[in-house]
Amino acid sequence: MTHPLRLGIAGLGTVGTGLVKLVQTNAALIEARVGRPIEISAVSARSRSRNRGVDISGYAWEDDPVALARRDDVDVVVELMGGENGPAKALTEAAIAAGKDVVSANKALLALHGQALAEAAEARGVALRFEAAVAGGIPVIKSLMEGLAGNRITRIKGVMNGTCNYILTRMEDAGLPYDTVFEEANQLGYLEADPTLDVGGIDAAHKLALLAAIGFGVQPNFDAIELGGIEKISIEDIRAAADMGLRIKLLGVAQMTGRGLEQSMTPCLVPADSPLGQLKGGTNMVVIEGDAVEQVVLRGPGAGEGPTASAVMGDVIDIARGLRLPVFGQPATTLAQPIAARATASKPFYLRMTLMDKPGALAKVAEALGLAGVSINRMRQQGHADTRAPVLVITHKTTRDAIEHAVALSLKTGVVVGDPVALAIEED
Numbered sequence: 182m183t184h185p186l187r188l189g190i191a192g193l194g195t196v197g198t199g200l201v202k203l204v205q206t207n208a209a210l211i212e213a214r215v216g217r218p219i220e221i222s223a224v225s226a227r228s229r230s231r232n233r234g235v236d237i238s239g240y241a242w243e244d245d246p247v248a249l250a251r252r253d254d255v256d257v258v259v260e261l262m263g264g265e266n267g268p269a270k271a272l273t274e275a276a277i278a279a280g281k282d283v284v285s286a287n288k289a290l291l292a293l294h295g296q297a298l299a300e301a302a303e304a305r306g307v308a309l310r311f312e313a314a315v316a317g318g319i320p321v322i323k324s325l326m327e328g329l330a331g332n333r334i335t336r337i338k339g340v341m342n343g344t345c346n347y348i349l350t351r352m353e354d355a356g357l358p359y360d361t362v363f364e365e366a367n368q369l370g371y372l373e374a375d376p377t378l379d380v381g382g383i384d385a386a387h388k389l390a391l392l393a394a395i396g397f398g399v400q401p402n403f404d405a406i407e408l409g410g411i412e413k414i415s416i417e418d419i420r421a422a423a424d425m426g427l428r429i430k431l432l433g434v435a436q437m438t439g440r441g442l443e444q445s446m447t448p449c450l451v452p453a454d455s456p457l458g459q460l461k462g463g464t465n466m467v468v469i470e471g472d473a474v475e476q477v478v479l480r481g482p483g484a485g486e487g488p489t490a491s492a493v494m495g496d497v498i499d500i501a502r503g504l505r506l507p508v509f510g511q512p513a514t515t516l517a518q519p520i521a522a523r524a525t526a527s528k529p530f531y532l533r534m535t536l537m538d539k540p541g542a543l544a545k546v547a548e549a550l551g552l553a554g555v556s557i558n559r560m561r562q563q564g565h566a567d568t569r570a571p572v573l574v575i576t577h578k579t580t581r582d583a584i585e586h587a588v589a590l591s592l593k594t595g596v597v598v599g600d601p602v603a604l605a606i607e608e609d
């Protein structure tokens with residue numbers, strides 16, 4: 182019999198348990214496809230005795246996950262613990278140093294330490310694969326790195342956090358305020374242990390940093406991403422967007438501009454009838470544009486036991502088949518430094534402000550926008566019963582820098598109440 186590929190799995194939570202199930206359930210068909218068996222030698226997690234609904238009694242147990250890297254009966258270390266530092270980083274580094282291939286689902290670790298880890302893995306000649314880390318079950322990394330490798334990528338955009346998409350679509354469908362739906366998502370167990378990772382856009386920005394590295398040949402750099410969360414989105418914003426045939430999405434965009442590659446993960450308005458606008462619930466979507474292929478739209482589950490295990494297994498199978506690729510698609514030492522976050526791409530913006538209802542208030546805000554060089558396309562003051570007047574502005578194409586300047590000048594007029602909301606409109 183051909184020698185098996187032996188896995189050491191660190192982390193037996195949602196993804197780890199899913200992987201164990203997949204290895205057990207599809208063993209025969211995977212062996213038929215790969216030409217050799219894929220087996221689990223050893224596992225590690227916080228609790229050995231927890232009932233996970235899978236039999237792990239046939240695998241060696243390690244209390245210390247880093248010990249998996251030292252085991253002679255482990256060929257591939259699969260890191261499914263999570264966390265940007267701590268044992269996940271120690272294990273990944275130890276596995277690379279020990280000459281073992283690594284498969285990871287850990288977007289935080291890779292977005293923050295991916296460059297150093299990639300250089301170490303390539304110097305040591307081992308694989309470091311992470312399909313599960315970006316858009317879960319969607320084979321987006323494989324698409325970019327292999328199927329689309331002949332293209333000059335011009336833009337990548339997408340919805341990469343299912344929890345935010347669930348919250349935004351549920352607010353619209355049920356007409357519920359943000360706080361109520363946030364609590365629902367919490368009850369349903371959708372939120373990360375630190376919910377800011379989801380609603381602050383951080384988790385999605387980690388994913389975008391990884392895709393941008395592969396698509397545009399830059400070092401993964403979370404700090405180069407202009408970041409905004411969905412916490413300030415109100416049901417009024419969602420209704421106003423719907424009135425204009427638009428929907429609000431936490432949208433990642435990485436695109437070439439005159440200044441270089443600009444990366445943003447912010448709530449944006451997209452046409453309601455576009456593929457991104459139609460995306461409901463916890464599903465993810467990534468739209469990739471290249472000079473030859475034009476546009477590819479990938480849609481699927483971004484999280485969950487089965488979908489994430491599917492992605493991990495795809496990486497393991499590539500390793501079993503002997504496929505060797507640079508971690509980010511080209512040698513890590515040749516990746517360029519990304520430019521600092523500062524969005525200069527020109528787009529129309531949606532601006533919502535609440536003004537004190539007194540003579541001249543609207544004129545003062547209009548003047549502030551003018552002073553910042555922001556041209557108004559449409560402006561609407563909504564009907565209101567009290568002394569505060571909600572005002573919606575749609576601008577002609579401008580930059581986020583100009584919009585932020587306009588908001589700062591508007592705040593100085595003394596007629597604006599509360600925090601304005603400014604969202605880019607991604608028209609195409």
Ligand SMILES: NC(=O)c1ccc[n+]([C@@H]2O[C@H](COP(=O)([O-])OP(=O)(O)OC[C@H]3O[C@@H](n4cnc5c(N)ncnc54)[C@H](O)[C@@H]3O)[C@@H](O)[C@H]2O)c1
Pocket residue numbers: 191192193194195196197225226227228246260261262263264267268286287288289313314317483484485486489
């Ligand atoms: N859950 C998903 O749908 C999903 C999707 C994509 C990526 N991911 C990523 O996959 C990884 C795992 O996610 P999960 O949802 O399975 O997490 P989880 O919390 O369900 O499971 C984590 C597992 O790791 C173990 N673990 C954590 N810290 C440990 C430590 N210090 N020492 C030993 N064991 C430790 C825990 O005991 C547990 O078995 C994370 O990086 C996550 O971001 C998850």
Ligand SMILES: N[C@@H](CCO)C(=O)O
Pocket residue numbers: 317341342343344345371372373379384483484485
């Ligand atoms: N919290 C993430 C999990 C998958 O990475 C999400 O909601 O998409």
Ligand code: NA
Pocket residue numbers: 312313314315316317318319320321322492
């Ligand atoms: Na994926």
